[in-house]
Amino acid sequence: MLNMLFKEFDALTNERKTMTKIKCIGDCYVCAGGIFDEVNQPQTHAREVVDFGCHAIKKILDVNEAQNESLRIRVGVNTGGPIVAGVLGTEKPTFEILGPTINIAEQMESKGVPMQVQISRPVYELIYGSQFVIKERGEVELKRGKMFCYLVEP
Numbered sequence: 001m002l003n004m005l006f007k008e009f010d011a012l013t014n015e016r017k018t019m020t021k022i023k024c025i026g027d028c029y030v031c032a033g034g035i036f037d038e039v040n041q042p043q044t045h046a047r048e049v050v051d052f053g054c055h056a057i058k059k060i061l062d063v064n065e066a067q068n069e070s071l072r073i074r075v076g077v078n079t080g081g082p083i084v085a086g087v088l089g090t091e092k093p094t095f096e097i098l099g100p101t102i103n104i105a106e107q108m109e110s111k112g113v114p115m116q117v118q119i120s121r122p123v124y125e126l127i128y129g130s131q132f133v134i135k136e137r138g139e140v141e142l143k144r145g146k147m148f149c150y151l152v153e154p
Contacts (some may be wrong), residue, residue: 001025001063001067001069004063005071006024006029006059007061008056008059008140009021009029009031009039009056009059010080011119012052012055012056013031013052013063013110014042015099016023016033016048016049016051016052017048018029018033018034018037018041018044018045018048019032019033019048019049019052020032020033020035020036022095022096022097023094023095023096027071028109029056030048031049031052032097033049033052033104035050035085035097038049040087042079042126043127046077046079046123046129047126047130049077049109050077050117050119050123050127050132050152053075053077053152053154054071054115054117054132054152054153054154055117055132055154056075056152057073057116057117057154058074059113060072060073060097060113061115061154063070072114072115073114074109074110074112074113074114074118075109075112075116075117075118076077076105076106076109076110076117076118077106077108077117077118077120077123078102078104078105078108078112078120078123078138079101079108079120079122079123079126080100080101080104080122081099081108082099082101083097083098083099083101084098084099084103084144085097085098103143104120104142104147105120107142107143108120110140111140111149113137113139113151113152116152116153116154117151117152117154118137118140118149118150118152119134119149119150119151119152120149120150121147121148121149121150122146123150124150127152132152132153133152133153134150134151134153135150135151135153136148136150136151136153137149137150137151
């Protein structure tokens with residue numbers, strides 16, 4: 001089932017021109033927006049990644065209904081930079097993205113609310129006023145202190 005879901009997520013990623021799949025680790029699907037764009041368009045990147053998250057949740061709901069399952073996912077989104085991106089390793093090289101922005105995105109996911117897209121304040125500022133339904137979550141305890149977060153409904 002995980003393979004089928006990741007194929008669905010791959011299709012969602014491919015539908016968004018600025019997005020790139022980075023890797024899958026266990027049951028975690030990692031993607032990013034804008035890392036290969038020649039022109040930095042933070043609003044576009046943020047909207048596409050949040051939209052991806054909303055559609056990924058909708059895919060889970062579809063699978064749950066079709067197969068009588070009760071799967072749930074968490075989605076976390078952050079923006080900013082700089083980041084370091086490149087191929088690491090020689091025996092089994094992997095493409096990686098690293099940096100504080102990525103660490104916060106990972107914590108947005110791990111501290112997130114199942115079946116909602118948790119976003120940081122910088123993402124909120126980029127997508128505010130667009131088609132998304134956004135609610136304040138409040139402060140969330142992260143590794144380096146508290147951060148004000150928001151939840152986007154799918």
